[in-house]
Amino acid sequence: MSNYRFIISGGGTGGHIYPAIAIADELKARYPEAEFLFVGARDRMEMEKVPRAGYKIEGLWISGIQRKLTLKNLSFPFKLISSLWKARAIVNRFSPDIAIGTGGFASGPLLQMASRKGIPCVLQEQNSYPGITNKLLAQKARKICVAYDGLERFFPAEKILKTGNPVRQDLLKVGEKKEEAQKFFGLKPDKKVLLVLGGSLGARAINQLVEKQLSLFREHEVQVLWQCGKLYYEEFKKHTDNTVQVHAFINEMDLAYAAADVVISRAGAGSVSELSIVGKPVIFIPSPHVAEDHQTKNARAVADKDAAILIREKDLEEKFEGEFSTLISSEARQNELGANIKKLALPNATKDIVDEIEKHVKTHGRASQTEKKDDASQTGMKGRASQTKQPK
Template structure:
């Protein structure tokens, strides 16, 4: 039977949306006649990104709980009841064979509604510290796909499969693309290249650091690919030059990764998984402004394998230059970090997850 019906939900951030799209793409490749429906939060970025990827999406009136007493918090019970009611209607009308949740507020009501109808459900958890929605759903699902060890502290051990995070498959073939990458960014072979990325919107503190250290990089013969983010491009584009290439957003990430010798990055789950596949020395500067400080936890899980360097935002002004040079001046250290992070890569995550989904739908078919 090839006309399966797949319902997927994940959103709020790219870290939840892109894994859901990657899983849908793999399912579509295997089952070209299948029907797909995404469910998201009606005012979040999934409502734009999912249709761009070619899939239909329905929105729920749902948002998270704020940490302090706000009007949004007072509205939360009403939003939750409304979303569960609408999710039940969507499930009843679409009649999915399986529901896939990748985290984010909307996946809560959807998977609750689907599991209530005895539809098999699976979760994909990107982080080393799970979000509130996935913890809430764990008892209602058949399988939970994770990217880190130790998640049996939060989820039933017999449901966990360590698959890794679905990432762009074009990153598997960048080893011979360095020259192409340097040419694309109009950089030279005679300098080391630092690639700085703070996420699609940008990271204020990382941008401030890079601006402050431009002379330091110049003195050390370092050229930059600097993805400063859409929010900050107007502020930093003035630094564009022969050795500093400033971009709001980079569409062809594989060429940026290929050109880089060293990388500075936030520690969102998908970035960490991509960087493991890329296998180059990385400095993680985790965002302290995320739920449960999960970026620091993601980075720490890599650092404990001697596979990256972690610098906290509070320490940037005092330790950045010394820490950077300790890696930059040691080919041996660069090689060691690159080999160790690559050893953590799980490049077949998407197909491994879909293999397990196939087993579940064939069992109930």
């Protein structure tokens, strides 16, 4: 049977959406006749990104609970009830063989209703500190695919499978693209390259840091490839010159990584996984404004293995100049950090996650067929019994 029905929910941020799409792409490659349906929060970025990737999506009226006292929290119970009702209707109508959750608000109601129907559920947790949705769903899940050690603190140990996070496959051959990358970006081969990443929207603290330290980078004769984010491009594009390239967004990330000698980055789960595969020395500056401060925890998990440098935003003034100068001046230290972070890479994550999903889909399929046969058998027995009881 290859015409499986897969229902997938994850969103709110790219860190939840892109793994969900990567999993769907791998499933589609294995089962071209399968049907797919995504479920997201109706006003979040998944409603744009998922259709662009070629998949259908339905939106729920759901959002998270604000951590501060706010009027928005008053609507949460109504949103939750509405989303549970709609999720149940979607599950009943689509009748999936399995439900896959990658975190985010919408995956809560969807997987809750799927599990109630006896549909197997598999979770994928990207971060070293799980989000509240996946923690609440853990008891419902058959398996939880994770990217970090030590998540037994949050999930049942027997359900955990360490797979890593799905990443774009073009990153696997970054080491072979250095010369191509230098030509593409017009970089000088004899000068070091610093790649600066703050996410697709950008990170104000990182942009302000780079602006302030441009003289330091020139002092070390470093070329700067700076993705400032589309929200900040108009503000920072003035710094473009013969050694600094300011980009709103870089689509050719495989070439950007290939060109880089050192990387400055946020510490979202996707970025950490990509940088592990790329194997370049990195300075993580985690965002302090995310749920449960999970970016700091992600970066700490890597830095504790001497595989990256972690500098918190509040410490940039005190620590950045010294840490950067030491790193850019030491080829040995760059090689050490690059080698250590590459040891943490799990390049087969997407394949391993889908292998696990397949097990539960096939088990559920066999169980469903057995139930149908049992039902048919019971119906047949009742029919024969009623015929026996009829008077001659």
